[in-house]
Amino acid sequence: MNEIVASPAPDSAGPLSPSSPALDALFGVIGEGAANREFERILPHEPLALIRKAKLGALRLPVAAGGAGASFRDLYGVVLRLAAADANVAHILRNHFTFVERYARLPSDATQEKWRRAVAAGAIVGLANTETDAKVVGGSPFSTVLVPDGDGFRISGRKYYSTGTLFSDLVLVRVATPEGKSASLILPVQRAGIDLVDDWDGIGQRLTGSGTTVFNNVRVEPEEVVPDGQNVGYGTAYSSTLPQLYLTTVNAGILRAVLADATAVLKRRTHTFFFAPAEVPTEDPILQQTIGEIASNAFAAETLVLATADALDVADRLRVSGASPAAVNEAAHDAAVRAARSKVVIDDLVLRSASQLFDVGGASAAHRNLNLDRHWRNARTLASHNPRAYKARLLGRLEIDGTPLPPSSFF
Structure with missing residues (x-):
């Protein structure tokens, strides 16, 4: 792909409405x-191509900027x-929506306006943050440091857990400035x-591209650097609530899929136990009771997610x-409090x-070709975050x- 930062404005159709x-x-x-x-x-390049075409990543952009003007509840x-x-x-899209x-x-x-136009045109943004030799997960200081190079900079380093970057057009990289401060x-x-x-070789979320991003003497232009500051990017208090709730929301979505699969498995069953x-x-x-419990868990999870999204909308307004x-x-x-409470409950429910899906399906549900264990593996992997x-x-x-909860990092 070309350097999509300078992509033209989106067509008049805009993104699909929620x-x-x-x-x-x-x-x-x-x-x-x-x-x-x-x-x-099979890596999901085709689904991501469909998402680009639909400009799903522009949901939260204002309508006047080529977005859908979606609320957090919509998102x-x-x-x-x-x-x-x-x-x-x-x-895969978690880091995109956070960006x-x-x-x-x-x-x-003007540079951020250019990034907004790229998103409105369908661009997807990934993340390169975590360094495996760091003592604090996802934290600073970073060993990837901006090195002055003429009127710009260069960087070298390795990042892991780069979820989504394998499928992205742009990548947000967390680095240290020459002065030792953090920047994007x-x-x-x-x-x-x-x-x-x-x-990436995790037991779950196997297709998210959450592996390594290597930077080998990469050129960085001055306008591509955004130092952290008060109310700027990562310097905004509780700006991590969005990606935290996002992980929990994916688990709530998995719970919805578990309900659908459990119901389908039960309807397909032609035999049962002699007792x-x-x-x-x-x-x-x-x-029937087991299906009812799963359905209730899914309802509770979705209700908690949307109640937290409502709180994000209040703060945003x-x-x-x-x-x-x-x-x-x-x-x-x-x-942030609602997001944390939601995770504590939803991770357990999913x-x-x-x-319980296997309680409904019996031993026949454990056949590898059905791949029903992916729900537990994916949920367990997501729940392991923070x-x-x-x-x-x-x-x-x-x-x-x-x-109060910490105003940064994982809240």
Whole structure:
């Protein structure tokens, strides 16, 4: 791909509306091949091409800028549906939507306006943040450092957990400045010296491209550097709530898929155990109860996600309207609290439900070719991000002595 930063403005059609039937049709197509793609390890380049064409990544951009003007509730509702279709594809877009919120939706200069036009035209943005030799996961200081080079810079380094970058047009790279401060770079993935390595070997989320990104003396232009600052990118308090809730939303979408598969498995069953209370599996009250529990878990998970999205919308409206920093911070903290509470609950619900699926299907549901274990593996992998125990502990401290959640990192 060419350096898509300078992409032309989008066509007049714009992205699909969150309520568009065409969006349901798109997710239907993506969902049809999801199980087989993961079973055969076929990277989802085709689904991502469809997503680019639909300009799904522009959902949160203003309508006047070629976006759909979607609220956070709209966005997370869409993510729920996409994750139910294919949890890998949904996860790939997590870093994209975070980038849009931090650097493109409401641009502060000509370069950010250019990034917004790229997103409106269909560009997808990945992330290169984590360094495996760091003592703190996802934290700074970074060993990838900007080195002055004439009127610009160069970088060399290795990043891991680069979710989505393998399928992206641009990549956001976290680095240290020559002064030792943290900054973000937004670079075209095709730039000379960038190597994308598909070496992610996790038990779940196998097709997200969450492997290594190598930077070998890569040129960086001055306008591609955004130093962290107060209310700038990563320097904005509770700006990580969006990607945190995103992971939990993908798990809620997996729970929706578990419900669909569990119901389908039960309807296909033609035999049951000799001690079952009913001869027909769909009439078995024990299996009916299990389906009902999974359905209730899915409802609870989706309700928690959307309630948290509503809180993000409140904080966003205050921020855009110029409300006082204290009011914005209070609303943003409320959203962070809801996101943390949601993760603590939803991670448990989805893992339990993904196991109950096999209670419904019996041993025949464990055949590898059905690939039903992908739901548990994917959910377990997602839940391992920023473990719930740490969130629960800080939520408990909030209740006990009123200590606010940390304003950055994983909240």
